[in-house]
Amino acid sequence: MRRWWDEPAEGFPWDEPDSTRCTIEFDGRVAGLIEYWEETEAKYRHAGIDLFLDPSLHGRGLGAAAITRVVRHLIEERGHHRITIDPAADNVVAIRCYEKVGFTRVGVMRGYERDVDGEGWHDGLLMELLSTDERG
Numbered sequence: 163m164r165r166w167w168d169e170p171a172e173g174f175p176w177d178e179p180d181s182t183r184c185t186i187e188f189d190g191r192v193a194g195l196i197e198y199w200e201e202t203e204a205k206y207r208h209a210g211i212d213l214f215l216d217p218s219l220h221g222r223g224l225g226a227a228a229i230t231r232v233v234r235h236l237i238e239e240r241g242h243h244r245i246t247i248d249p250a251a252d253n254v255v256a257i258r259c260y261e262k263v264g265f266t267r268v269g270v271m272r273g274y275e276r277d278v279d280g281e282g283w284h285d286g287l288l289m290e291l292l293s294t295d296e297r298g
Contacts, residue, residue: 186215186228193219196228198236208244209236225259233263233291243293250275251285265289 186194194215201208211232215225236242249256251270261267267289274286 184228184232186213186224188219188222188224193224194228196232198232200236200240200242207242208246209240209242210246210248211236212247220255225256226263229260229263237293245291247289248274248286249289251287253287257287257289260289263291264295265291266295 181197181199183195183197185192186196194213196211196213198209198211201210211229213225213228215228233245236245245265246268247260247265248271249260251274257267267287269288271286271288273283275284276282277284
């Protein structure tokens with residue numbers, strides 16, 4: 163996880179009023195976290211999601227299941243037509259998972275996020291899923 167995320171700060175998960183966080187559980191233990199935020203201005207209304215999952219649990223469909231559930235909630239219950247996610251451009255495992263769920267690549271955001279070591283920047287990939295898109 164450290165390759166893509168900084169070490170959690172003291173007190174994590176702290177209160178973040180603009181995001182809703184949900185714990186991902188597997189076999190009675192915490193497996194990760196998925197969160198979403200909402201742009202509520204009518205002209206730009208959409209939601210964004212992010213997640214992390216214990217790397218030892220990759221390949222079991224847990225990330226795809228969590229994303230599918232949150233996307234369904236955001237579209238069917240919260241009325242969003244567009245959901246975004248922005249993994250590191252070289253995070254192949256995450257991108258494959260997001261594409262499996264139905265996200266498509268929009269474009270590369272150059273120098274988007276500071277590297278974990280704080281020394282440089284890496285690219286991000288903007289991905290989106292529209293409510294009218296075919297979902298996996």
